[in-house]
Amino acid sequence: MxxxxxxxxxxxxxxxxxxxxxxxxxxxxxxxxxxxxxxxxxxxxxxxxxxxxxxxxxxxxxxLKTNKEINIDFFLDRISNALNLRKILNNTGMSRIVFGESDLLPGLIVDKYGEYLSIQISSAGMENLKDVIIDALLRVIPNIKGIIAKNNSKPRELEGLTLDETVLFGEIPDEIITNENGIILSISLKQSQKTGYFIDQSNNRKFIISISKNINVLDCYCNQGGFGLHAAKAGAKEIICVDSSDTALSKARRNAELNNFSNIRFVQSDVADYLKNELTENRKWDLIILDPPAFAKSKKDVKTAIKGYAKINRLAMQLLSESGFLATSSCSQHISEEVFLSTIQFEAAKLNIQLRQIFRGTQSPDHPILASMPETKYLKFFVFQKISI
Ligand SMILES: C[S@@+](CC[C@H](N)C(=O)[O-])C[C@H]1O[C@@H](n2cnc3c(N)ncnc32)[C@H](O)[C@@H]1O
Missing domain, CATH: 2.30.130.10 (PUA domain)
Known part of the structure; x- marks a missing residue:
């Protein structure tokens, strides 16, 4: 060696x-x-x-923080440790079982959807050991029926790896029925973005339940309806979910049906265009949720990304009703919490809007943050209330 x-x-x-x-x-x-x-x-x-x-x-x-041989025993040990944390967190149904560096398994992500695993490998070292990893996963996590590799993320290219999606074990059905915070979800591991669903927002969605009763809600960048469905469960009056992806929206519609929610409408549109249109129509919303894709995929994108966050947050703030809520998120690891907050505050000040923060969230605990590695913290989530003056 x-x-x-x-x-x-x-x-x-x-x-x-x-x-x-x-x-x-x-x-x-x-x-x-x-x-x-x-x-x-x-x-x-x-x-x-x-x-x-x-x-x-x-x-x-x-x-790898070890001096022992990197073999099946190494992976059995690391994956068991990772799984033990998720058992303590009590979310082994739909959950991130391995979160790369935070589980001392750099470049390996494993998400569990019921009896199926969806994995992402983003380091050449892990790629070389793929067969050993699959063996270890099958031994540590009982009753797994299928494993799919969703190797479609940009970091793979930086490691010189090709992009692909392959079933590595068993079979992957077209639909998996699972549940999040009591909401029934249909997940398609083959058709979805990322590994299947944005599990990282799970705790933040729970918070949305607490403020959504009897109000109207605009869920922007809704994907498969995660936030909007939570608002519906809480008893929101009217919900509109907006996303540019037809595939994501058809899954979102299916999820609304499965839960018998009839007051959600799904709209395919660019969010900025949709918000501008709402502004010309002088609409007001009691809760607007913004959960865009990462605007800064690398450090060089930061300036443009800040402009992007400023734009959508500015538009959303103007559409808030008196005492309305803005739930705003950024999953760009390269944008710090401070920069994200100051971007929003700067836009609020320009509009002469007073915002008060009522909730501060981050990625759910099954995406732990390694204290020594700020790179493992990426998700920012804030809920503000507009103060009527
Ligand atoms: C981070 S995901 C949102 C996750 C979702 N809020 C949830 O709770 O699962 C970002 C979403 O933005 C959508 N998207 C990307 N660019 C968009 C745009 N310009 N306008 C509308 N939707 C867009 C993607 O299709 C994707 O579903």
């Missing part, structure tokens, strides 16, 4: 628990195949553990 050394004075972050070593922090970039397992040392030869090496990626090494 090749030894790799970190440059002098570049190991502080790693020693404090961060798992990524960047190419400019290594003494040399050895010519090894992507995904090779290497031994990592400080410049004075202190062993820091094994890691996945990738000469094509800016993240040259992903540390």
């Amino acid at each position: 090749e030894n790799i050394h970190i440059k002098r004075n570049h190991d502080k972050r790693i020693k404090s628990g961060h798992l990524w070593i960047f190419s400019n922090e290594l003494e040399a970039i050895p010519e090894l195949p992507a995904g090779s397992i290497v031994e990592i040392y400080t410049s004075d030869n202190t062993f820091l553990g094994l890691g996945f090496y990738n000469p094509h990626s800016l993240i040259s090494v992903r540390l």
Whole structure:
């Protein structure tokens, strides 16, 4: 196994628990195949553990925090630990079972939908070990009927991996019926975006139940209806759900039917266009939910992304009724909570609107945040109330 050394004075972050070593922090970039397992040392030869090496990626090494062989026992141990947390959280029905670095399994995501698993691999090291991982998953999680790899995420390309979607084990049905916070959901692992459903917003959706009774709700970027369905369950009067994806909307309609919610309307539109139109028609909404896709996929997108968040939040604020609520979210890891908050406050001030924050959320606990790695925190979610003056 090749030894790799970190440059002098570049190991502080790693020693404090961060798992990524960047190419400019290594003494040399050895010519090894992507995904090779290497031994990592400080410049004075202190062993820091094994890691996945990738000469094509800016993240040259992903540390595994172990000195033991990377074999089936390693994965059985790590996946069992990850599963134990989800058992404590009591969400083993529909849940993220493995959240990459936060479960010390860099580049591996495993989501469980009933008896089916949907996985995403975004590091060459994990890709090389795919068969061992599947074996470990089947041994640790009982009664799994099918596993699909939804390897369609951008980070894969940065690791030199191809994009694909493949059934890796058993069969994947067209529809899986599951439930979230007491709402029946039909999930299609084959047709959906990401791994099947945006599980990370689960706790934030629960909060939406508490404020939605007897009001009208506009759920923007609704995908399969997650927030809107929660508002319907809470007894909202009227709900309109907007998304640009026809596939997502047809799933959302199916979900409304399954729950016998008849007061939700689904509209296929670009959200900004829809909001502008509502403004010209002088409509008012008691609750507007904004849950757009990540506007900043990388650091270079941050400036444009801020403009995007400013635009949709500005439009939404103008459509709020007196004392209306704005539930606004950003899943861009490159936009910090401070920047997101100040963007919203800046727009509110320009419109002479006073907002008060009544809820601050993040990703649900089955997407844990590694304290030593800010990169594992990505979801911002705030609910504000407009104060009538
Ligand atoms: C983060 S997901 C929303 C998740 C959803 N709120 C939920 O609770 O599951 C973002 C959604 O935005 C949709 N989308 C992307 N660009 C859009 C646009 N310009 N206008 C409307 N919808 C858009 C995608 O189809 C996707 O469903």
